[in-house]
Amino acid sequence: MPLRVGFIGAGNMAYGIAKGILSGDVLPVNVKVSAPSPRNFGRFEELGISVTHFNSDVVSGSDLVFVAVKPHLVPEILREISQLVTQKHIIVSVAAGVTLATLELVYLFAEALAEGAVKMGMPSSLAHSIAAQTIVGAGKLLRDTGKHPAQLRSDVCTPGGTTIYGLHALEQGGLRAATMSAVESATERARELGQKSAGAGNSN
Numbered sequence: 001m002p003l004r005v006g007f008i009g010a011g012n013m014a015y016g017i018a019k020g021i022l023s024g025d026v027l028p029v030n031v032k033v034s035a036p037s038p039r040n041f042g043r044f045e046e047l048g049i050s051v052t053h054f055n056s057d058v059v060s061g062s063d064l065v066f067v068a069v070k071p072h073l074v075p076e077i078l079r080e081i082s083q084l085v086t087q088k089h090i091i092v093s094v095a096a097g098v099t100l101a102t103l104e105l106v107y108l109f110a111e112a113l114a115e116g117a118v119k120m121g122m123p124s125s126l127a128h129s130i131a132a133q134t135i136v137g138a139g140k141l142l143r144d145t146g147k148h149p150a151q152l153r154s155d156v157c158t159p160g161g162t163t164i165y166g167l168h169a170l171e172q173g174g175l176r177a178a179t180m181s182a183v184e185s186a187t188e189r190a191r192e193l194g195q196k197s198a199g200a201g202n203s204n
Protein backbone atom coordinates (compact mmCIF):
# COMPACT_ATOMS: atom_id res chain seq x y z
CA MET A 1 0.00 0.00 0.00
CA PRO A 2 1.46 3.41 -0.90
CA LEU A 3 1.94 5.82 1.98
CA ARG A 4 -0.89 8.39 2.19
CA VAL A 5 0.15 11.69 3.72
CA GLY A 6 -2.09 14.45 5.05
CA PHE A 7 -1.56 18.00 6.27
CA ILE A 8 -3.84 19.82 8.68
CA GLY A 9 -2.90 23.42 7.92
CA ALA A 10 -1.86 24.74 4.52
CA GLY A 11 0.86 27.20 5.55
CA ASN A 12 4.55 27.44 4.81
CA MET A 13 5.55 24.45 6.91
CA ALA A 14 3.01 22.17 5.27
CA TYR A 15 4.08 23.39 1.84
CA GLY A 16 7.78 22.87 2.57
CA ILE A 17 7.27 19.34 3.91
CA ALA A 18 4.88 18.49 1.06
CA LYS A 19 7.43 19.51 -1.57
CA GLY A 20 10.04 17.44 0.26
CA ILE A 21 7.97 14.27 0.37
CA LEU A 22 6.91 14.63 -3.28
CA SER A 23 10.57 14.54 -4.25
CA GLY A 24 10.66 11.06 -2.68
CA ASP A 25 8.34 8.11 -3.26
CA VAL A 26 5.02 9.74 -2.32
CA LEU A 27 2.67 10.59 -5.21
CA PRO A 28 0.57 13.81 -5.18
CA VAL A 29 -2.58 11.71 -5.54
CA ASN A 30 -1.83 10.27 -2.09
CA VAL A 31 -1.47 13.67 -0.41
CA LYS A 32 -4.27 15.80 1.03
CA VAL A 33 -4.28 19.15 2.82
CA SER A 34 -6.91 20.98 4.87
CA ALA A 35 -7.37 24.59 6.02
CA PRO A 36 -10.35 26.74 6.98
CA SER A 37 -9.88 29.23 4.12
CA PRO A 38 -8.87 28.57 0.51
CA ARG A 39 -6.22 31.31 0.51
CA ASN A 40 -3.26 28.91 0.64
CA PHE A 41 -4.70 26.14 -1.51
CA GLY A 42 -3.41 27.28 -4.93
CA ARG A 43 0.21 26.27 -4.52
CA PHE A 44 -0.78 22.79 -3.24
CA GLU A 45 -3.14 22.29 -6.17
CA GLU A 46 -0.29 23.25 -8.51
CA LEU A 47 1.61 20.27 -7.04
CA GLY A 48 -1.38 18.01 -7.79
CA ILE A 49 -2.34 17.75 -4.09
CA SER A 50 -6.04 17.66 -3.21
CA VAL A 51 -7.44 20.22 -0.79
CA THR A 52 -10.37 20.26 1.63
CA HIS A 53 -11.87 22.43 4.34
CA PHE A 54 -12.45 19.36 6.55
CA ASN A 55 -9.65 18.13 8.81
CA SER A 56 -11.57 14.86 9.16
CA ASP A 57 -11.08 14.18 5.40
CA VAL A 58 -7.34 14.46 5.88
CA VAL A 59 -7.28 12.08 8.84
CA SER A 60 -9.55 9.47 7.29
CA GLY A 61 -7.59 9.51 4.02
CA SER A 62 -4.05 9.44 5.43
CA ASP A 63 -1.67 7.16 7.30
CA LEU A 64 0.78 9.90 8.24
CA VAL A 65 -0.75 13.23 9.30
CA PHE A 66 1.25 16.41 9.88
CA VAL A 67 -0.52 18.92 12.10
CA ALA A 68 0.98 22.16 10.72
CA VAL A 69 -0.94 24.92 12.49
CA LYS A 70 0.03 27.59 15.00
CA PRO A 71 1.00 26.09 18.38
CA HIS A 72 -2.04 27.42 20.27
CA LEU A 73 -4.37 25.55 17.87
CA VAL A 74 -2.69 22.15 18.27
CA PRO A 75 -4.61 20.94 21.38
CA GLU A 76 -7.95 21.91 19.80
CA ILE A 77 -7.12 20.12 16.53
CA LEU A 78 -5.92 16.99 18.35
CA ARG A 79 -9.19 16.94 20.30
CA GLU A 80 -11.14 17.42 17.08
CA ILE A 81 -9.48 14.49 15.29
CA SER A 82 -9.04 12.17 18.28
CA GLN A 83 -12.12 10.07 17.50
CA LEU A 84 -10.83 9.36 13.99
CA VAL A 85 -7.28 8.41 14.89
CA THR A 86 -6.55 4.67 14.87
CA GLN A 87 -3.52 2.53 15.72
CA LYS A 88 -2.50 2.77 12.05
CA HIS A 89 -2.12 6.54 12.06
CA ILE A 90 1.08 8.40 12.69
CA ILE A 91 0.35 11.94 13.84
CA VAL A 92 3.22 14.44 13.80
CA SER A 93 2.87 17.97 15.09
CA VAL A 94 5.25 20.49 13.55
CA ALA A 95 4.21 23.27 15.93
CA ALA A 96 7.03 25.14 17.58
CA GLY A 97 7.79 24.06 21.10
CA VAL A 98 7.87 20.61 22.60
CA THR A 99 6.91 18.63 19.53
CA LEU A 100 9.07 20.64 17.14
CA ALA A 101 12.09 20.11 19.35
CA THR A 102 11.35 16.41 19.47
CA LEU A 103 11.09 16.07 15.70
CA GLU A 104 14.30 17.92 15.02
CA LEU A 105 16.14 16.11 17.79
CA VAL A 106 15.26 12.81 16.20
CA TYR A 107 16.74 14.00 12.89
CA LEU A 108 19.87 15.12 14.70
CA PHE A 109 20.11 11.79 16.49
CA ALA A 110 19.68 9.92 13.17
CA GLU A 111 22.47 12.00 11.65
CA ALA A 112 24.76 11.35 14.62
CA LEU A 113 24.06 7.60 14.60
CA ALA A 114 24.92 7.41 10.92
CA GLU A 115 28.03 9.52 11.30
CA GLY A 116 29.23 7.26 14.09
CA ALA A 117 28.87 4.28 11.77
CA VAL A 118 30.66 6.16 8.96
CA LYS A 119 33.48 6.88 11.40
CA MET A 120 33.72 3.16 12.04
CA GLY A 121 34.03 2.48 8.29
CA MET A 122 30.46 2.00 7.04
CA PRO A 123 29.55 3.61 3.66
CA SER A 124 27.51 6.79 4.25
CA SER A 125 24.36 5.85 2.30
CA LEU A 126 24.14 2.49 4.07
CA ALA A 127 24.73 4.14 7.46
CA HIS A 128 21.94 6.70 6.89
CA SER A 129 19.56 4.04 5.64
CA ILE A 130 20.21 1.81 8.68
CA ALA A 131 19.89 4.79 11.06
CA ALA A 132 16.52 5.70 9.50
CA GLN A 133 15.24 2.11 9.67
CA THR A 134 16.39 1.83 13.28
CA ILE A 135 14.43 4.93 14.23
CA VAL A 136 11.33 3.78 12.33
CA GLY A 137 11.56 0.35 14.02
CA ALA A 138 12.08 1.84 17.47
CA GLY A 139 9.17 4.24 16.94
CA LYS A 140 6.85 1.42 15.85
CA LEU A 141 7.80 -0.67 18.88
CA LEU A 142 7.22 2.28 21.21
CA ARG A 143 3.84 3.01 19.68
CA ASP A 144 2.59 -0.54 19.21
CA THR A 145 3.76 -2.17 22.46
CA GLY A 146 2.70 0.75 24.64
CA LYS A 147 5.75 -0.01 26.80
CA HIS A 148 7.75 2.69 28.56
CA PRO A 149 10.96 3.49 26.61
CA ALA A 150 13.06 2.51 29.62
CA GLN A 151 11.43 -0.93 29.60
CA LEU A 152 12.14 -1.46 25.89
CA ARG A 153 15.71 -0.31 26.45
CA SER A 154 16.32 -2.72 29.32
CA ASP A 155 14.71 -5.58 27.33
CA VAL A 156 17.57 -5.41 24.81
CA CYS A 157 20.39 -4.63 27.20
CA THR A 158 22.41 -7.85 27.65
CA PRO A 159 24.67 -7.74 30.73
CA GLY A 160 28.17 -6.82 29.61
CA GLY A 161 26.96 -6.53 25.99
CA THR A 162 27.43 -3.86 23.34
CA THR A 163 24.25 -1.91 24.18
CA ILE A 164 25.20 -1.09 27.76
CA TYR A 165 28.62 0.12 26.58
CA GLY A 166 26.91 2.40 24.04
CA LEU A 167 24.41 3.63 26.63
CA HIS A 168 27.20 4.42 29.06
CA ALA A 169 28.91 6.57 26.43
CA LEU A 170 25.62 8.43 25.78
CA GLU A 171 25.12 9.07 29.50
CA GLN A 172 28.71 10.34 29.82
CA GLY A 173 28.00 12.71 26.92
CA GLY A 174 24.93 14.05 28.74
CA LEU A 175 22.45 13.11 26.01
CA ARG A 176 19.51 12.90 28.41
CA ALA A 177 20.15 16.28 30.08
CA ALA A 178 20.94 17.97 26.76
CA THR A 179 17.71 16.64 25.23
CA MET A 180 15.59 17.79 28.16
CA SER A 181 17.21 21.24 27.96
CA ALA A 182 16.55 21.41 24.21
CA VAL A 183 12.83 20.73 24.71
CA GLU A 184 12.71 23.27 27.55
CA SER A 185 14.52 25.99 25.54
CA ALA A 186 12.42 25.49 22.41
CA THR A 187 9.20 25.57 24.43
CA GLU A 188 10.21 28.77 26.22
CA ARG A 189 11.19 30.39 22.92
CA ALA A 190 7.83 29.39 21.37
CA ARG A 191 6.05 31.01 24.34
CA GLU A 192 8.13 34.18 23.95
CA LEU A 193 7.37 34.37 20.23
CA GLY A 194 3.67 33.71 20.94
CA GLN A 195 3.58 36.58 23.44
CA LYS A 196 5.36 38.93 21.00
CA SER A 197 2.95 38.19 18.16
CA ALA A 198 -0.05 38.51 20.53
CA GLY A 199 1.39 41.88 21.65
CA ALA A 200 1.66 42.96 18.02
CA GLY A 201 -2.06 42.19 17.60
CA ASN A 202 -1.27 39.22 15.35
CA SER A 203 -2.68 35.85 16.34
CA ASN A 204 -0.37 34.02 13.87
Ligand SMILES: NC(=O)c1ccc[n+]([C@@H]2O[C@H](COP(=O)([O-])OP(=O)(O)OC[C@H]3O[C@@H](n4cnc5c(N)ncnc54)[C@H](OP(=O)(O)O)[C@@H]3O)[C@@H](O)[C@H]2O)c1
Pocket residue numbers: 008009010011012013014034035036037038039040055068069070071073077094095096100204
Ligand atom coordinates in the same frame (compact mmCIF):
# COMPACT_ATOMS: atom_id res chain seq x y z
N1 LIG B 1 7.40 28.62 9.02
C1 LIG B 1 8.47 28.14 9.65
O1 LIG B 1 9.63 28.38 9.25
C2 LIG B 1 8.34 27.22 10.84
C3 LIG B 1 9.46 26.58 11.31
C4 LIG B 1 9.34 25.68 12.35
C5 LIG B 1 8.09 25.46 12.91
N2 LIG B 1 7.02 26.10 12.48
C6 LIG B 1 5.76 25.80 13.14
O2 LIG B 1 4.92 25.15 12.21
C7 LIG B 1 3.56 25.52 12.44
C8 LIG B 1 2.95 26.05 11.16
O3 LIG B 1 3.71 27.18 10.73
P1 LIG B 1 3.43 27.88 9.33
O4 LIG B 1 4.53 28.84 9.12
O5 LIG B 1 3.15 26.83 8.29
O6 LIG B 1 2.07 28.67 9.68
P2 LIG B 1 1.11 29.42 8.69
O7 LIG B 1 1.81 29.68 7.39
O8 LIG B 1 0.50 30.53 9.43
O9 LIG B 1 -0.04 28.32 8.39
C9 LIG B 1 -0.94 27.87 9.35
C10 LIG B 1 -2.03 27.11 8.61
O10 LIG B 1 -2.94 26.60 9.58
C11 LIG B 1 -4.24 26.73 9.03
N3 LIG B 1 -5.24 26.62 10.06
C12 LIG B 1 -5.64 27.55 10.97
N4 LIG B 1 -6.64 27.04 11.74
C13 LIG B 1 -6.84 25.77 11.31
C14 LIG B 1 -7.76 24.75 11.68
N5 LIG B 1 -8.64 24.89 12.68
N6 LIG B 1 -7.73 23.58 11.00
C15 LIG B 1 -6.85 23.39 9.99
N7 LIG B 1 -5.96 24.32 9.59
C16 LIG B 1 -5.98 25.50 10.25
C17 LIG B 1 -4.20 28.07 8.34
O11 LIG B 1 -5.31 28.15 7.48
P3 LIG B 1 -5.53 29.33 6.41
O12 LIG B 1 -4.70 28.93 5.22
O13 LIG B 1 -6.98 29.29 6.15
O14 LIG B 1 -5.05 30.59 7.07
C18 LIG B 1 -2.86 27.97 7.64
O15 LIG B 1 -2.98 27.29 6.41
C19 LIG B 1 3.60 26.58 13.54
O16 LIG B 1 3.23 25.96 14.75
C20 LIG B 1 5.03 27.05 13.58
O17 LIG B 1 5.41 27.41 14.87
C21 LIG B 1 7.09 26.97 11.44
